[in-house]
Amino acid sequence: MKRVILFTNMSSVAKYWRDVIVEKYQPIPIDTFEKLITYLEENDPKVTILFDEMSVSDIVSSLRILKKYRSLNLLLFNSVPEVYHASTLLNEGINGYENTFIAKKNLLKMIECTKNEKKWLFNELIYFIINQYAHNEQETKLEFIEDLTDKEKEISLMVADGLSNKDIARNMKIAISTVKGHIHHIFEKVGVSDRVSLALKFK
Numbered sequence: 077m078k079r080v081i082l083f084t085n086m087s088s089v090a091k092y093w094r095d096v097i098v099e100k101y102q103p104i105p106i107d108t109f110e111k112l113i114t115y116l117e118e119n120d121p122k123v124t125i126l127f128d129e130m131s132v133s134d135i136v137s138s139l140r141i142l143k144k145y146r147s148l149n150l151l152l153f154n155s156v157p158e159v160y161h162a163s164t165l166l167n168e169g170i171n172g173y174e175n176t177f178i179a180k181k182n183l184l185k186m187i188e189c190t191k192n193e194k195k196w197l198f199n200e201l202i203y204f205i206i207n208q209y210a211h212n213e214q215e216t217k218l219e220f221i222e223d224l225t226d227k228e229k230e231i232s233l234m235v236a237d238g239l240s241n242k243d244i245a246r247n248m249k250i251a252i253s254t255v256k257g258h259i260h261h262i263f264e265k266v267g268v269s270d271r272v273s274l275a276l277k278f279k
Contacts, residue, residue, distance in 0.1 A: 077102040080187065083112050084128035089153075089176055091124050095182045097187070107131070108165075109138055122147040126185055128176060129154045139168035149190050153178070159204040166205075172196035194270040202272060203238045220277060223265045231258050232266075236275040 080101040082093045085108065094103045101124075106112045109132055111123075125142075129152055132138045142150060150259045151172040152165065171190040174197060178186065186196045221229055228246075234244045240271075241259070245252045261272075268274045 079104050079123050081106055081112065081115070081123055083125055085131045086128060086216060089128055092177060096183050098185065116145050121145040122238040124149040124191065125151065127152050135165065136168065138171065139165065144170045151186060151190060157198055159201050162201050163204055173201060174198050175220060195272050197272060199238060202275065205272060205276070218235060222267050228258055228262050231255065232262055235259065235271050
């Protein structure tokens with residue numbers, strides 16, 4: 077069974093995360109940063125960490141220390157995630173950022189998705205990133221879009237606007253599985269691996 081470190085000093089958070097993942101993953105509860113580093117030094121650091129941001133006093137310094145463990149799948153959580161703050165941490169080696177009490181099914185999806193180095197961000201952060209880069213002064217170059225079919229172009233624009241697969245399926249009146257297939261082909265053609273990277277192509 078694959079290990080997932082539950083890094084938090086809040087017993088309620090540790091219990092919530094444990095109850096969600098225990099049937100699929102082996103939870104490793106750790107409540108101090110010093111213990112976390114000791115664990116990583118003594119074990120194979122190829123592991124997923126659910127990291128409670130509120131359990132450290134300096135999140136930037138903590139993330140920079142963890143950067144040396146390149147095989148970590150580091151997922152950051154905050155009980156009240158704020159978009160600007162979250163955006164400043166995206167270059168610090170995290171693969172995901174979410175609300176601490178993310179819905180159970182989404183937490184499992186988040187762990188599975190990010191194991192392949194894809195990003196998982198809460199919706200407001202995705203919108204923020206898109207809007208932050210969408211209005212720059214440089215001329216937008218969208219050569220990549222010429223390789224897409226008309227339907228793929230339409231779906232790409234909806235992804236860039238932050239729509240979910242369910243929203244896209246409803247708007248286009250097609251099955252969610254069909255949307256997923258189109259998005260897979262779009263990623264291959266554009267050369268990206270996640271929705272945020274695709275959205276940033278429109279900056």
